[in-house]
Amino acid sequence: MLNKLSGLMITKVACALPKDNPSVCDYANGLITEKEAKRIARGTGFERLRISPDNVTTADLCMAAADVLFNEDKCLCNEIDAVIFVTQTPDYYLPATSHIIQNRLGLKKETLCFDINEGCAGYVNGMYLSALLVSSKQCKKVLLLAGDTISKITTPNDRATRCIFGDAGTATVIETGIDDIAFNIQSYGDRYETIIVENSRHRINLTDEQSGYLQLDGMGIMNFTLNEVPENIGEILKFMHIDKRDISLYACHQANRLILNSLAEKLGVDYDKVPFTANNIGNTSSASIPLLLQGIDKDRLKKVLFCGFGVGLTIGSCIINLTKTKFSELVEI
Amino acid sequence: MEKEFLEKIADILDCEQELSMESVLADIEEWDSLSFVSFLAMANATYGKKVAPAAVREVKTIGDLLLLVK
Numbered sequence: 001m002l003n004k005l006s007g008l009m010i011t012k013v014a015c016a017l018p019k020d021n022p023s024v025c026d027y028a029n030g031l032i033t034e035k036e037a038k039r040i041a042r043g044t045g046f047e048r049l050r051i052s053p054d055n056v057t058t059a060d061l062c063m064a065a066a067d068v069l070f071n072e073d074k075c076l077c078n079e080i081d082a083v084i085f086v087t088q089t090p091d092y093y094l095p096a097t098s099h100i101i102q103n104r105l106g107l108k109k110e111t112l113c114f115d116i117n118e119g120c121a122g123y124v125n126g127m128y129l130s131a132l133l134v135s136s137k138q139c140k141k142v143l144l145l146a147g148d149t150i151s152k153i154t155t156p157n158d159r160a161t162r163c164i165f166g167d168a169g170t171a172t173v174i175e176t177g178i179d180d181i182a183f184n185i186q187s188y189g190d191r192y193e194t195i196i197v198e199n200s201r202h203r204i205n206l207t208d209e210q211s212g213y214l215q216l217d218g219m220g221i222m223n224f225t226l227n228e229v230p231e232n233i234g235e236i237l238k239f240m241h242i243d244k245r246d247i248s249l250y251a252c253h254q255a256n257r258l259i260l261n262s263l264a265e266k267l268g269v270d271y272d273k274v275p276f277t278a279n280n281i282g283n284t285s286s287a288s289i290p291l292l293l294q295g296i297d298k299d300r301l302k303k304v305l306f307c308g309f310g311v312g313l314t315i316g317s318c319i320i321n322l323t324k325t326k327f328s329e330l331v332e333i
Numbered sequence: 334m335e336k337e338f339l340e341k342i343a344d345i346l347d348c349e350q351e352l353s354m355e356s357v358l359a360d361i362e363e364w365d366s367l368s369f370v371s372f373l374a375m376a377n378a379t380y381g382k383k384v385a386p387a388a389v390r391e392v393k394t395i396g397d398l399l400l401l402v403k
Contacts, residue, residue: 039347043367160366218370219386226377258374265378 001128001185002239005135009177010127010320012073014328015170015291016064016147018052021280027051028162040163041279045257049282050166051151056333058089059097059104061169062145064333066105069171072328076173077105081139082112084130086122086146086286088197088311089153090115101145112139119195120253120310121185122146122286123170124318127306128183130174141175148285153197155213164256165214166282170290181320184236188228188313194220195311224313225259230266232315233307240319242303244269247319249300253308254278254288285310294327301325338399341379345371354396376402 025037027049032040041047052061062085070077083105085098092100098113112133118125123146130142147169154161198204199211237244250273252260257276264274277292278284284291289306301322309315335354343352348363350356358364369389376382380402392398 039363040367042347043371217386218366219373219389222370222373223377223383223386226374227383258371262374262378 001183002235004180004182004240005131006180007135007176008131008179008181009175010172010322010325011175011177012069012173012326012328013170013290013293014065014068014331015168015287015294016061016068016331016333017050017168017281018056018061019332020051020053021048022051023048024163028159029156031157031159031162043256043258044164045276045279046164046282048280049151050168050284052149052167056149057091058087058147058149058167058169059085059091059101061149061167061333062147062171063101063105063169064331065169065171066143066145068328068331069173070105076141078108079141080107080111080143082114082130082133082142083107084114084116084126084142084144086116086118086126086144087148088117088119088285089149118311118314119148119285120255120288121308121312121314121316123289124183124306124308124316125185125314126286127172127174127181127318128185128316131181131183134174134176141173144172144174146170146172146286146290148287150214150283150285153212153214155210158213160216160218161214164283166278166284168281168284168287168291170287172290179321181318182236182240183316183318184232184239185316186228186232186314188224191220191224191313193217194224194313221255221310222259222262225255225309226262226266229263229307229309229315232317233267233305236305236317236319242319246303247273247305248302249296249304250274251289251292251296251304251306253310254281254292255283255310293322294330298323335399338402339395341375342395342398345375352395354394354399356395358392358394358398372398
């Protein structure tokens with residue numbers, strides 16, 4: 001899907017993180033030595049991770065972020081026409097968590113509620129559906145909640161996942177406005193096994209404990225990021241007649257520093273155009289792009305390219321103006 | 334090219350031992366999953382080579398790695 005939607009504005013973004021922030025070495029207790037942790041940090045960039053306690057879910061984190069927005073604008077709660085909850089770690093197998101969120105946030109009963117099972121590209125995919133609802137004039141304001149608590153589905157004996165994932169929740173308001181947003185969303189379902197939790201109790205019902213946890217094929221992900229992602233970005237730039245140097249910020253999914261630096265090299269842009277800022281947070285899946293935006297100077301928000309890539313496998317990119325967007329202070333719960 | 338390549342591999346492995354084209358990767362503790370992806374990234378971004386993951390798992394020596402990016 002390569003197209004442009006009109007009549008939009010991204011007005012508000014808020015993010016919430018769990019307070020607990022152990023070092024990678026402490027969190028991967030017994031899996032790696034201090035020396036190995038340093039080496040991993042040199043490569044992945046991750047030194048500390050945000051880890052939610054057992055009783056805090058993705059929905060709790062996203063609602064904490066939404067509460068910030070509702071406290072800043074008392075009318076907003078009654079004006080939300082749809083809530084889209086992007087996560088791979090819902091509260092329950094069923095019902096969809098967005099219904100529970102509708103009630104807990106006090107949203108009106110006419111609110112459209114959708115859960116979307118997407119990860120690394122989920123912020124852009126969710127943004128696309130939110131933008132469609134607004135652009136088609138079905139909704140005036142959409143609340144996009146994106147986040148994950150991947151730490152709960154990593155196994156304590158897997159170094160590859162235990163040392164990189166953090167937890168976070170975010171809230172974004174997309175509403176009627178004067179901006180256009182271009183999107184390029186692609187799916188590579190042939191590579192579905194690259195990032196997978198395979199025990200669904202449907203297709204595969206294994207008794208092996210490992211099958212209930214996240215499994216990653218690191219090399220498959222790296223090849224995907226360096227081959228397919230630059231192509232996707234090239235297509236959307238061409239579609240919008242924008243030179244790659246004119247993008248003020250490449251806000252890419254914070255997979256890890258090695259991936260982002262390599263991607264910058266492939267795109268032929270400076271490293272600082274593709275910033276990595278998740279050193280002390282971890283890879284937070286669909287929450288990583290809004291979290292990255294928190295610390296970015298306003299003068300870099302004019303022509304921003306979002307690019308999420310990963311589980312699916314899928315790639316979602318969009319080009320967006322964020323100069324009118326209000327970024328609220330980060331909250332910890 | 335060999336000297337430059339060895340320096341890059343030393344940077345990826347980030348290990349203390351002396352490296353040469355004949356170094357056997359199985360003997361290097363740091364030749365692990367992180368090194369695999371770092372090598373793929375270097376092969377792709379620096380040398381413009383799309384290396385298959387299976388090929389990386391099969392190599393025996395650092396010299397074999399050089400052949401993959403040539």
